[in-house]
Amino acid sequence: MQNNSSAPETAAISNACYHCGEDCGKVPITLDEKRFCCNGCKTVFEILSQSNACDYYRYEVHPGLKAVNPEVGSRYAYLDNEEIRRELLEFSEDGVSKVKLFIPAIHCSSCIWLLENLRRLHDGVMQSSVNFVKKEVIITFHDTTLSLRQLVELLVSINYIPQLTLETAGKGAKRKINRGIYYRLGVAGFCFGNIMLFSFPAYLSVNDAVENLLRQNFGILNILFGIPVAFYSGSVFIISAWKGLKKRFISIDVPIAIGILVLFFRSAYEIISGTGPGFMDSLAGLVFFLSIGRWYQDKTYQALSFERDYRSYFPVAVTVISDLGAESIIPIKKLKTGMRIMVRNQELVPADALLVKGIGSIDYSFVSGESSPVPKKEGERIFAGGRQAGASIELIVEREVAQSHLTELWNQDMTGGEKQTRWDSILDVISRYFTVMILVLSTVSGIFWWFYQPSMAFLVVTAILIVACPCALAMTYPFSMGGAMRVFGRNSFYLKRTGVVEALSKIDTIVFDKTGTITRNDGLGADFSALIISQDHLQHISSLVRHSTHPASVAIYRQLQGFEALPVTGFAEVPSRGIEGHVRGHFLKIGSAEFVTGSAAGSAGGSRVFVSVDGEAAGFIAISNHYREGMKEVLSELAQRYELHLLSGDNDAELPNLLAFFPSRNHLHFNQSPKDKLEYIRALKATGKKVLMIGDGLNDAGALRESDCGISIADDIYHFSPACDAILESGQFRHLPDFLGFSRTSMRIVFISMGLSFLYNVVGLSFAITGNLSPVVSAILMPLSSVTIVAFVTLSIFISARFSKLEVK
Amino acid sequence: MSVILVLVAFSVVLAGGFLAAFFWSVRNGQYDDTYSSSVRILFDDDKPAEPAAAPSAPVKLMNEQSPNQ
Numbered sequence: 029m030q031n032n033s034s035a036p037e038t039a040a041i042s043n044a045c046y047h048c049g050e051d052c053g054k055v056p057i058t059l060d061e062k063r064f065c066c067n068g069c070k071t072v073f074e075i076l077s078q079s080n081a082c083d084y085y086r087y088e089v090h091p092g093l094k095a096v097n098p099e100v101g102s103r104y105a106y107l108d109n110e111e112i113r114r115e116l117l118e119f120s121e122d123g124v125s126k127v128k129l130f131i132p133a134i135h136c137s138s139c140i141w142l143l144e145n146l147r148r149l150h151d152g153v154m155q156s157s158v159n160f161v162k163k164e165v166i167i168t169f170h171d172t173t174l175s176l177r178q179l180v181e182l183l184v185s186i187n188y189i190p191q192l193t194l195e196t197a198g199k200g201a202k203r204k205i206n207r208g209i210y211y212r213l214g215v216a217g218f219c220f221g222n223i224m225l226f227s228f229p230a231y232l233s234v235n236d237a238v239e240n241l242l243r244q245n246f247g248i249l250n251i252l253f254g255i256p257v258a259f260y261s262g263s264v265f266i267i268s269a270w271k272g273l274k275k276r277f278i279s280i281d282v283p284i285a286i287g288i289l290v291l292f293f294r295s296a297y298e299i300i301s302g303t304g305p306g307f308m309d310s311l312a313g314l315v316f317f318l319s320i321g322r323w324y325q326d327k328t329y330q331a332l333s334f335e336r337d338y339r340s341y342f343p344v345a346v347t348v349i350s351d352l353g354a355e356s357i358i359p360i361k362k363l364k365t366g367m368r369i370m371v372r373n374q375e376l377v378p379a380d381a382l383l384v385k386g387i388g389s390i391d392y393s394f395v396s397g398e399s400s401p402v403p404k405k406e407g408e409r410i411f412a413g414g415r416q417a418g419a420s421i422e423l424i425v426e427r428e429v430a431q432s433h434l435t436e437l438w439n440q441d442m443t444g445g446e447k448q449t450r451w452d453s454i455l456d457v458i459s460r461y462f463t464v465m466i467l468v469l470s471t472v473s474g475i476f477w478w479f480y481q482p483s484m485a486f487l488v489v490t491a492i493l494i495v496a497c498p499c500a501l502a503m504t505y506p507f508s509m510g511g512a513m514r515v516f517g518r519n520s521f522y523l524k525r526t527g528v529v530e531a532l533s534k535i536d537t538i539v540f541d542k543t544g545t546i547t548r549n550d551g552l553g554a555d556f557s558a559l560i561i562s563q564d565h566l567q568h569i570s571s572l573v574r575h576s577t578h579p580a581s582v583a584i585y586r587q588l589q590g591f592e593a594l595p596v597t598g599f600a601e602v603p604s605r606g607i608e609g610h611v612r613g614h615f616l617k618i619g620s621a622e623f624v625t626g627s628a629a630g631s632a633g634g635s636r637v638f639v640s641v642d643g644e645a646a647g648f649i650a651i652s653n654h655y656r657e658g659m660k661e662v663l664s665e666l667a668q669r670y671e672l673h674l675l676s677g678d679n680d681a682e683l684p685n686l687l688a689f690f691p692s693r694n695h696l697h698f699n700q701s702p703k704d705k706l707e708y709i710r711a712l713k714a715t716g717k718k719v720l721m722i723g724d725g726l727n728d729a730g731a732l733r734e735s736d737c738g739i740s741i742a743d744d745i746y747h748f749s750p751a752c753d754a755i756l757e758s759g760q761f762r763h764l765p766d767f768l769g770f771s772r773t774s775m776r777i778v779f780i781s782m783g784l785s786f787l788y789n790v791v792g793l794s795f796a797i798t799g800n801l802s803p804v805v806s807a808i809l810m811p812l813s814s815v816t817i818v819a820f821v822t823l824s825i826f827i828s829a830r831f832s833k834l835e836v837k
Numbered sequence: 838m839s840v841i842l843v844l845v846a847f848s849v850v851l852a853g854g855f856l857a858a859f860f861w862s863v864r865n866g867q868y869d870d871t872y873s874s875s876v877r878i879l880f881d882d883d884k885p886a887e888p889a890a891a892p893s894a895p896v897k898l899m900n901e902q903s904p905n906q
Contacts, residue, residue, distance in 0.1 A: 137876040137879075141876075157873075161872060207864070207869075226845075
């Protein structure tokens with residue numbers, strides 16, 4: 029996610045890309061006096077200006093995201109397949125189709141404007157509307173003039189790339205929105221307002237016949253309004269309490285449910301028998317405030333998915349080659365054992381398969397944690413989930429998608445069950461004691477009054493149950509945890525539920541994954557200090573490595589940015605050995621020692637890339653893992669408080685570097701399979717540790733689930749990440765200690781505000797036990813306690829977030 | 838005094854109307870995405886803008902970075 033929110037510095041404006049706002053470098057591309065950082069951005073601008081859609085640039089400064097890979101080729105050819113098309117379309121009839129697309133790039137008001145004005149770009153679009161929170165766009169179009177494939181390619185051309193996966197495809201996959209909370213809140217608020225009005229005459233102690241008539245009628249109305257409050261809006265609390273009790277579990281909802289029921293029935297009794305005005309206003313206020321708490325707590329990040337399975341990782345379709353050699357595209361569901369498939373550069377291998385043609389160079393970093401691509405020869409087996417880096421390969425499917433190694437890996441950890449039940453929230457522990465205490469107290473006072481003044485016994489017992497209803501207590505948790513979750517969200521750390529804040533605060537052990545977690549996913553670092561070469565030749569190297577997708581080439585190219593690309597002739601790539609080619613009359617060879625110099629001397633395990641110019645050795649470029657920014661500080665800060673461990677699916681080549689960061693060699697483990705990781709976490713937990721797992725790939729999926737709290741780290745939070753409790757945007761990694769610290773502060777705030785709400789309860793109980801609880805006292809005490817507690821909690825969360833160096837706005 | 842009861846009946850019916858309107862708006866999906874509509878209302882109506890015209894001072898709107906709600 030790019031940040032466009034803050035207005036760029038005045039100095040930066042001059043050289044900021046008109047489209048995406050990135051620095052244009054030394055050689056900006058200009059068009060119409062506007063600067064662009066790359067051809068991709070310029071192309072998007074051209075498309076928009078041709079279609080009269082330049083208003084896009086009016087609503088935001090630099091609204092675009094840096095354009096990547098403008099070449100589409102036949103990547104979306106599968107959308108012409110009738111079966112896939114039908115599955116993706118919501119509706120298609122008489123030449124009019126409707127499709128809902130998930131576009132993670134939606135991030136600002138310009139995006140909304142452009143996507144809702146798509147008809148300017150193509151006549152075939154009839155109507156389009158954006159759902160911003162879900163990052164979805166619903167497009168209705170004439171499929172006679174604009175096919176689905178053309179529509180998607182149009183979106184790709186303006187750099188709004190829809191994410192098409194098996195999970196998002198299909199009509200059954202739609203997520204149902206739960207709007208019940210709004211209805212319940214509306215009903216409670218409506219009744220609360222009316223009941224307050226009707227209760228007012230009861231508080232005026234005028235005593236004449238007319239007033240009494242009003243009171244009678246208003247009392248009846250109050251009962252009528254009280255029924256939906258208690259049994260519609262309040263039903264969630266009663267049902268949840270009942271469900272808990274059936275499982276022999278006393279949650280905070282038990283005293284609340286008792287409170288609601290006692291309030292309603294005692295009030296109804298008082299009104300009907302004419303003995304008093306009843307507490308209907310307190311009841312409605314209670315349910316209204318509690319519903320607000322529920323609504324605040326149930327905030328979810330709708331555009332993010334914390335429960336992904338393998339289907340969202342795989343492509344929608346595969347290219348199949350028939351016996352006669354003809355290519356066709358089929359949905360991945362139809363893929364059967366024995367089919368011959370083709371996998372192009374940067375495509376995923378969708379099923380366990382045998383390599384039959386071409387040379388594989390499979391990047392398994394996401395699946396196993398290995399950081400460098402694995403070379404594969406014809407006849408070798410390739411597991412599903414790897415990404416081909418290089419020329420196209422042909423494979424024969426050995427196992428169907430649902431039975432592949434990768435899918436099994438995913439399913440084996442699904443036995444863990446729902447995480448929610450794994451630990452008791454502090455709120456549950458407290459409410460357990462609280463409920464028992466209140467029941468004992470009401471029984472004891474009931475017995476006392478029974479002997480002292482029997483007529484008062486019923487009133488006192490019900491008064492205690494009413495006043496003890498832990499409204500304020502029940503508000504502390506949702507508002508403090510919900511507030512903390514929002515603070516985290518503003519700092520690009522997204523929690524699945526509010527309960528995760530508490531889980532984070534209890535952690536004492538942190539387990540890291542290596543590849544992609546503490547090292548950066550965007551490749552390797554390149555060090556040129558051992559290269560004996562002139563500046564001109566650096567440009568030649570840059571021009572040459574540009575043509576290769578090998579991670580080392582990519583790393584070198586990134587370090588050498590700023591050079592103009594020169595034409596290369598006679599380029600050749602020998603997989604897993606090196607590349608060669610002629611640039612400006614010089615013949616360059618870049619690759620392994622054996623490839624470049626002819627002998628394996630000084631090769632140091634593939635971490636050095638050798639260079640020769642016109643047959644003369646020119647030293648090497650050292651390739652190393654790229655650690656995340658601020659990793660040293662983060663780890664040393666965390667080590668003071670937590671026990672740190674490392675589990676890597678990779679080899680131990682980086683061990684010497686890592687030893688400097690981790691306190692003990694015994695905590696570093698390499699060549700770990702996904703199952704090893706899961707069992708390591710399980711073993712740690714068996715010793716009583718509270719484990720936080722931080723990982724990024726599929727190979728961490730089991731460990732993330734098994735841990736007390738699993739954080740998935742991602743460069744692009746909308747892209748695929750394994751099932752977890754929280755998603756951390758990789759740029760915020762250095763804030764990890766702050767996040768953990770803030771979770772503990774939030775828990776402290778919960779404790780303090782719980783103490784405060786107990787004070788309110790003590791005050792209320794002193795009224796109740798002595799038999800002095802009048803409806804007025806109750807009607808004042810209940811909202812007063814709730815409002816002060818909510819104000820206290822919200823303010824303290826806000827202030828402490830400031831002190832924790834976290835963004836609050 | 839019975840006039841008060843008539844007024845009360847009126848007010849309850851009126852308030853009930855608003856409740857029904859609220860229900861309708863929820864069902865209609867107006868609470869599903871509270872951000873887009875706040876931005877959409879500020880967009881200008883269709884007007885043919887000169888493609889190459891340099892934009893006047895860009896209209897700055899609230900920017901939403903987090904995947905809210």
